[in-house]
Amino acid sequence: MSSVLYDVPGPRAQVRNRILGAATILVVLGILAFVVWRFWATGQFTAQKWAVFSYSAIWVRFAEATLATLTAFASAAVGALVLGFVLAIGRLSDHAWVRVPFTWIIEILRAIPVLVFMLLLYYGLPVIGVKLPSYWAVVIALVVYNGSVLAEVLRAGVESLPRGQREAGYAIGLRKSGVMMLILLPQAIRSMMPVIVSQLVVTLKDTALGFIITYPELLYFAKLLGSNAQYGSPLIPAALIAGAIYIAMCLVLSYVAYVLERRLKRSQHSPRAVDPLHHPVGDGTDTELIALQKRGGKFDQGGS
């Protein structure tokens, strides 16, 4: 296997790689040994800490907490996709009076940390008499943030399409909305699908912020269980189990993104970048080329 960084290893490189591999194993084993030692020394492996997990009732509560996480995620994902489309269409508008405000809205919403937005909804709004349940504070904050991020993703997807796509749409008599809905967005969604799914992974992870504003989701339940002295305060086991559930859920979604990305790379229908040989004047289209030639044939390399 050849890579940018190294050639196929010869005998000396092979020996060196083996030594470095052994060193890596030693370092990793050292870290693991330290962790296990600390777990053992502080009594995390005692049966008392784990006894509570032999009750099925606890697992039912875990399932309920996971369900609360997934409910918030599902609502937030749907809302974020809808908001993302609305913002993206506004951002791509031809009219400056629509485009400029939407650009600013997207930029500002993307700059606000999700947690601060949740705090605003949960602790700030009661000041003016609006009391939101923590569930809605979590969902709305996630929708607003991820919606604005998805809007930028979709915009980038639309703008990366060859301009001939748009022109072909106009040429067959479609209106602006038709070109956007039938030609540009479907292709943009297709090419941006892996990024969209990765953003949904971020949304899933950020539901854990609900813990801070007391939304009873997975992490909240782990804390509740972990500080229960009656069960011997199994905080570390509870946190480890919550972590395992989060990682499993996110890995499934990440894997979906990975599969989509691979399929997209193999697919022949994916929109390809403009062939540079076909367009000798930078990134213009054939129509522009003809217009340029008519104007006196000034071939200005790279300027268009």
Added chain:
Amino acid sequence: MDQIFNYPDLWADALIGTLLLFFGGGLIALVLGFIVGAMRVSPIPIARSVGAVYVNWIRNTPLTLILFFMAFAVPLLVPVPRGSYLPLAILGLGLYTATYVAETLRSGINTVPVGQAEAARALGMGFGQVMGLVVLPQAARSVIPPMMSVFIALLKNTTVAAGFSVVNLGAIRANMSEKGENQLITILLVMVVFVVLVLILAGIQRIFENKWRVAR
């Protein structure tokens, strides 16, 4: 605005807390991210898998859970002085952000065509020359803009530490509410500060992007 001028110490402490988390976490993330990124592109299979496991597991863990572990679990495992959560929060942010730094580096190196390195090797350049003169200068151009995005995300993520009572801009709401101030205005002011900070970073990113755009 009165809120800021009436409690300048509180806001200054909060801003310093945020900046400490940002620069401390960023430093750890850069160092660790470089190591993990190097492991992920190394010719040693075991190092590649260790790097992949680290990146995939930590990246798919919510930051809230990592800071939760740092706040509640680590003090149970390792004796730490009381009230020293700030270094642990910095470490947690660093560990989390390092995975993003590593992935950015790896994808940056992957954008350099193999032919570039092969041509350099054909000219008789050694490993150091191939890296220093051919591969890294090209990779850096495609790494720096996304790297700035990673750091913008880090800046926003510092607020998560507020959930575990680390003094920073995200935590100032609790302090102000104890003083009986209007929470809505406090949070709106915090938002303004973040928008300004992020826009500054985004501006720097844009300058870099224009300066180092790859001409291929």
